[in-house]
Amino acid sequence: MIFIRKLKAVTISLFLFFTMMSVSFAQSSHAIKINSQEVNLSKPIVEKESRIYVPIRIVVDEFGATVEWKKDTKETIIQMNSGDQITFKLNDVSVLLNGEKYYMDAPTIIENNHIYIPVRHLTEFLHANFQYDVNTKQMNVSTIPLHTIIAGETVQSISEQYGITIEQLKVRNNLQSDELFINDKLKVVIPSIMLSKLAQNFSEEEIELLAKIISAEAGYEPYEGQIAVGNVILNRVNDSRFPNTIKDVIYAPNQFTPARTGKLETIQPSAQSIKAAQEVLSGKNVVEGALYFFNPKVSKSGFFNSKEVVKEIGGHRFVK
Known part of the structure; x- marks a missing residue:
């Protein structure tokens, strides 16, 4: 069993500069609520090729995560409060989730010297549910608490409770066996990038x-x-x-x-x-x-x- 440590929320103001020229995309009229509260982002939401992007700074301003920009490798590293570490490069669809490589269905982009990421992927990384109203262009993000294990629970009962498979639960939490420990916490939101990879036994x-x-x-x-x-x-x-x-x-x-x-x-x-x-x-x-x-x-x-x-x-x- 891999013990999941609680990480203290640290809010860091971070402004990312790049030497490359920014490509301009259409700014949208979308609105976003996080846990039912309207959020005014410091940078506008962007729409590109029918996908909605939000600035990566949202994870700092609204979720207390930390972000590091590595100039030598041109990588952005996000340390989530859930314990997840997300690493990605600009204009790339590949992403490292806790060191394991996956692929998003759209790349990160740069707009006005800031990195943007598809909102659906970002919310899944934040252990949250995402809903979108196409008529009002309203986005609703609801964070999901980590599951605290109680006496008598099993990987099967927990996976059934959240509508996920045992394999998904074990892979998401790096569980090496079915053994669980009371009061340990488990991630129960499975990012879509993991679902596509788990669908078939392909490397x-x-x-x-x-x-x-x-x-x-x-x-x-x-x-x-x-x-x-x-x-x-x-x-x-x-x-x-x-x-x-x-x-x-x-x-x-x-x-x-x-x-x-x-x-x-x-x-x-x-x-x-x-x-x-x-x-x-x-x-x-x-x-x-x-x-x-x-x-x-x-x-x-x-x-x-x-x-x-x-x-x-x-x-x-x-x-x-």
Whole structure:
């Protein structure tokens, strides 16, 4: 059992400066309440690509967390009162939660020399529930107290009480066994970045590798086409005629040009390609049975033309 320490709330005023130029995004008319109290943020809420962002300073001003900016690595480290440590980089979808790497569905951004983060992700990190009224543009954040273990409770009874699985409860609290101790505290809000990773037994490296090949082969294709490319990889993994791992399928001889040329190692997967990879690994399949894809305007191969067409999406034809 890993004991969870109470951390004293420390409020620190922090102003983050960067040498890079700020990119301007639309400031929104959204309002936010925290525990039913209207909050006037020192910096405006920002909306970008249908996602709502709040300044990272909110965790200092409203939640008493501490924030550290590491100039040498360009990392922001947030120490939450719950004991969580969150580390992320600017314009990056990856995030370290207590040293474990996960992926958000949108990157952090900079606006007016301040770091902004998608509000839903931030509230989950703060051990809070988030509700949004699309008509009034009102956001409501309600903090959830850590669960204090009482006599007779088990990991099963606690997980059932909060509507989460035993695995989610144990991973969230780094529990190595089912043994619990009275008066210890447990986190019961499971961030969505953890849910997507726990959905299937795929490693961080496999998720990132699949996102890379999706980005390399279909980065400019419609989102459905990106999912379809990921489907082809996983369809091969599940087909006895091909290797049975994501890595071995992608790096099989003479199959995918980015893997063969080494380009794949240099690619930084986009937020959309990571989201597509997560959906693929969670079971979404838009090209059932497809084992190949090609651009019919570029490739005139008789091999591809002899295959049964499953679907055409954007510039790619998917066949089996």
